[in-house]
Amino acid sequence: MNAEFDQVREKVTKSFLKQTIKSTIGATIESIEPGEVTIKMPFKEGLSQQDGFIHAGVITTIVDSACGYAAMTLMPDDARVLTIEFKSNFASPAIGDFFIASGKIVKSGKTIMIASGDVYTYKNSEEIDDSNEVINHVINKDEGKLVSLMQASMMVLNP
Amino acid sequence: MNAEFDQVREKVTKSFLKQTIKSTIGATIESIEPGEVTIKMPFKEGLSQQDGFIHAGVITTIVDSACGYAAMTLMPDDARVLTIEFKSNFASPAIGDFFIASGKIVKSGKTIMIASGDVYTYKNSEEIDDSNEVINHVINKDEGKLVSLMQASMMVLNP
Amino acid sequence: MNAEFDQVREKVTKSFLKQTIKSTIGATIESIEPGEVTIKMPFKEGLSQQDGFIHAGVITTIVDSACGYAAMTLMPDDARVLTIEFKSNFASPAIGDFFIASGKIVKSGKTIMIASGDVYTYKNSEEIDDSNEVINHVINKDEGKLVSLMQASMMVLNP
Amino acid sequence: MNAEFDQVREKVTKSFLKQTIKSTIGATIESIEPGEVTIKMPFKEGLSQQDGFIHAGVITTIVDSACGYAAMTLMPDDARVLTIEFKSNFASPAIGDFFIASGKIVKSGKTIMIASGDVYTYKNSEEIDDSNEVINHVINKDEGKLVSLMQASMMVLNP
Numbered sequence: 001m002n003a004e005f006d007q008v009r010e011k012v013t014k015s016f017l018k019q020t021i022k023s024t025i026g027a028t029i030e031s032i033e034p035g036e037v038t039i040k041m042p043f044k045e046g047l048s049q050q051d052g053f054i055h056a057g058v059i060t061t062i063v064d065s066a067c068g069y070a071a072m073t074l075m076p077d078d079a080r081v082l083t084i085e086f087k088s089n090f091a092s093p094a095i096g097d098f099f100i101a102s103g104k105i106v107k108s109g110k111t112i113m114i115a116s117g118d119v120y121t122y123k124n125s126e127e128i129d130d131s132n133e134v135i136n137h138v139i140n141k142d143e144g145k146l147v148s149l150m151q152a153s154m155m156v157l158n159p
Numbered sequence: 160m161n162a163e164f165d166q167v168r169e170k171v172t173k174s175f176l177k178q179t180i181k182s183t184i185g186a187t188i189e190s191i192e193p194g195e196v197t198i199k200m201p202f203k204e205g206l207s208q209q210d211g212f213i214h215a216g217v218i219t220t221i222v223d224s225a226c227g228y229a230a231m232t233l234m235p236d237d238a239r240v241l242t243i244e245f246k247s248n249f250a251s252p253a254i255g256d257f258f259i260a261s262g263k264i265v266k267s268g269k270t271i272m273i274a275s276g277d278v279y280t281y282k283n284s285e286e287i288d289d290s291n292e293v294i295n296h297v298i299n300k301d302e303g304k305l306v307s308l309m310q311a312s313m314m315v316l317n318p
Numbered sequence: 319m320n321a322e323f324d325q326v327r328e329k330v331t332k333s334f335l336k337q338t339i340k341s342t343i344g345a346t347i348e349s350i351e352p353g354e355v356t357i358k359m360p361f362k363e364g365l366s367q368q369d370g371f372i373h374a375g376v377i378t379t380i381v382d383s384a385c386g387y388a389a390m391t392l393m394p395d396d397a398r399v400l401t402i403e404f405k406s407n408f409a410s411p412a413i414g415d416f417f418i419a420s421g422k423i424v425k426s427g428k429t430i431m432i433a434s435g436d437v438y439t440y441k442n443s444e445e446i447d448d449s450n451e452v453i454n455h456v457i458n459k460d461e462g463k464l465v466s467l468m469q470a471s472m473m474v475l476n477p
Numbered sequence: 478m479n480a481e482f483d484q485v486r487e488k489v490t491k492s493f494l495k496q497t498i499k500s501t502i503g504a505t506i507e508s509i510e511p512g513e514v515t516i517k518m519p520f521k522e523g524l525s526q527q528d529g530f531i532h533a534g535v536i537t538t539i540v541d542s543a544c545g546y547a548a549m550t551l552m553p554d555d556a557r558v559l560t561i562e563f564k565s566n567f568a569s570p571a572i573g574d575f576f577i578a579s580g581k582i583v584k585s586g587k588t589i590m591i592a593s594g595d596v597y598t599y600k601n602s603e604e605i606d607d608s609n610e611v612i613n614h615v616i617n618k619d620e621g622k623l624v625s626l627m628q629a630s631m632m633v634l635n636p
Contacts, residue, residue, distance in 0.1 A: 015209040016209065018208075018209040018210075019207065019208050019209050019214065020204060020205045020206065020207045021205065021206050021207060021208060021214040021216070021217065023205070024183065024205045024206065045179060046179045046180065046182065046183045047179065047180050047183065048178065048179045048180060049177075049178050049180060049224070050174040050175070050177040050178050051177075051239070055178065055180040055220055055223075055224075056219075056220075056223050056242050056245070057180070057216050057217065057219045057220025057221070057223050057224075058180065058216065058220065060215075060216040060219050060220075061214055061215075061216025061217065061219075061220075062216070064214075064215050064216050065208075065214075065216075080210070082249075083215050083249055084248070084249060084402070084430060084471055085246065085247060085248040085249060085403065085471055086215070086246070086247060087244065087245070087246035087247075087405055087564040087628055088244060088245060088246075089243070089244040089584075089591045089628060089630060090241075090242055090243060090244060091583070091584040091586075091591055092584075106568070106623065106626060107566075107568040107569075107623055107626075109568075111429070111473075112402060112473070114566045114568055114626060116626070146583065146584055149583060149584075149591060149593070149628060150628075151564055151566060151626060151627075151628040153402055153403055153471065153566060155429075155430070243561070243589060243630055244562065244630055246405040246469055246564055248425075248432045248469060248471060250424070250425040250427075250432055251425075265409070265464065265467060266407075266409040266410075266464055266467075268409075270588070270632075271561060271632070273407045273409055273467060275467070305424065305425055308424060308425075308432060308434070308469060309469075310405055310407060310467060310468075310469040312407060312561055312562055312630065314588075314589070333527040334527070336526075336527040336528075337525065337526050337527050337532065338522060338523045338524065338525045339523065339524050339525060339526065339532040339534070339535060341523070342501065342523045342524065363497060364497045364498065364500070364501045365497065365498050365501065366496065366497045366498060367495075367496050367498065367542075368492040368493070368495040368496050369495075369557070373496065373498040373538055373541075373542075374537075374538075374541050374560050374563070375498070375534050375535065375537045375538025375539070375541050375542075376498065376534065376538065378533075378534045378537050378538075379532055379533075379534025379535065379537075379538075380534070382532075382533050382534050383526070383532075383534075398528070400567075401533050401567055402566070402567060403564065403565060403566040403567060404533070404564070404565060405562065405563070405564035405565075406562060406563060406564075407561070407562040408559075408560055408561060408562060
């Protein structure tokens with residue numbers, strides 16, 4: 001994007017760094033585009049439910065953040081974002097090496113934004129090439145597996 | 160309840176202890192009744208979003224667990240529970256001293272159970288009595304404040 | 319209630335009469351209380367899905383209206399109501415003689431209201447008394463059967 | 478598709494024709510593909526809420542049907558489909574000349590299928606060409622406007 005959008009990226013990044021939950025679960029921002037944000041989280045001990053899968057609430061944490069920050073990219077400079085509500089369906093157990101949550105704004109209103117989110121799980125595919133280096137495959141949705149699908153409403157909070 | 164339900168309580172408790180997320184967020188089971196389970200979580204550092212409130216996903220973690228275990232109390236001995244989907248509305252910021260999440264089964268089918276959940280926040284009200292002891296008030300919904308409302312579908316997984 | 323609430327009742331009734339869908343499906347308002355509205359609909363030909371049950375969308379129509387008007391009872395005089403979103407679970411097939419949809423506001427904010435709704439189905443229980451008159455039983459939730467459960471967000475539209 | 482899928486198309490069409498609601502609201506099937514079904518409905522008197530828009534419940538009726546039949550295309554021959562639950566967000570008022578509801582299966586399980594649905598509204602754009610014929614523009618999502626977004630769970634009912 002342009003210089004203007006760099007300010008938006010900075011605002012989103014700054015806000016994300018204020019989240020203390022991000023460190024607890026190991027989440028990092030992968031990308032910030034207009035109306036679309038992705039967040040990455042590795043599989044980690046201490047986040048599982050009774051069967052050893054990452055708890056549905058933790059999966060929801062990263063996709064809610066992705067949807068909220070996707071909304072923030074389309075808001076006025078001084079506005080804050082608030083999750084009004086979300087709904088998540090769960091498609092597969094949250095196992096794997098890492099998770100990518102995407103949030104995308106499908107309708108941007110003055111007060112309410114509608115977001116679509118999803119979480120895919122990936123395995124680290126390692127390939128040893130001729131020179132013996134280990135290379136992780138580039139993340140590719142076609143290689144991932146759908147874990148969860150979200151539909152959410154975000155609110156624009158003007159100061 | 161009776162001796163039979165004691166076994167159900169034991170099954171639920173055992174399952175909950177297998178969750179590693181419960182320790183990370185400090186959640187404990189408050190009560191287990193037929194079709195209804197409550198979970199308590201204190202306000203804790205490391206669980207907040209950018210404004211200092213407990214992240215919506217963490218609030219969702221405890222109420223999803225409450226709804227899932229409420230479903231488990233009505234299932235056959237050897238069945239496991241799976242969250243198909245949930246939807247949460249957020250009524251107030253998740254601040255306060257502790258949170259109580261309740262899950263209640265409103266329709267118990269052979270394969271699918273419908274659960275209603277809520278999370279209330281409470282302040283520790285301290286009273287210094289004559290003998291100078293600090294006593295926490297008994298938890299009372301009328302003194303709490305609604306944080307979140309959940310509607311969920313739980314699936315019965317027979318072996 | 320008091321005289322002031324009579325104006326609210328009138329506003330809600332007037333608005334409901336403007337709905338053309340209400341006649342198509344045979345819906346009528348049963349009661350209007352502060353934060354709570356109930357709507358009745360008989361089983362009727364022309365509203366069914368492929369198995370002969372009333373279509374889930376029609377059941378949703380009456381409970382959405384009940385939730386929306388429940389919200390309207392708590393709004394300023396000149397405000398309109400808008401459904402932001404709803405989520406419905408379906409507990410039993412929509413068969414029976416008539417349906418009662420209830421909408422209740424569980425959180426009333428300045429801009430957003432959270433509503434809980436449900437739809438129960440009833441059979442006309444007929445009793446022939448000594449004087450040979452047919453009397454329908456009074457509607458009683460304990461005699462009805464849960465068809466659908468809704469959780470919704472309503473928006474206050476100020477002029 | 479192939480001859481086998483023609484049978485699926487026939488099954489879906491037959492089931493849709495059993496719906497009595499389809500005639501009441503004027504809905505017709507537009508297309509049936511594996512895991513994806515679209516339904517068309519014209520703007521019609523008798524389906525509106527208080528502001529003259531098509532009632533949210535009617536919009537939900539067509540997109541629920543689209544999602545349900547999308548699920549049916551992926552089911553065994555003798556299976557029936559049941560809506561467990563759906564969640565709809567509303568993006569714009571349901572006005573316009575006609576509506577197209579699409580339902581698409583994003584996860585196809587043995588028992589549960591997750592569907593994504595949307596409803597777009599269109600205006601009849603008329604163009605009078607040299608030969609004086611009136612031609613409706615081909616339907617094009619880029620020309621339509623998002624009315625509603627659905628996320629739903631469909632159940633496979635084996636006999």
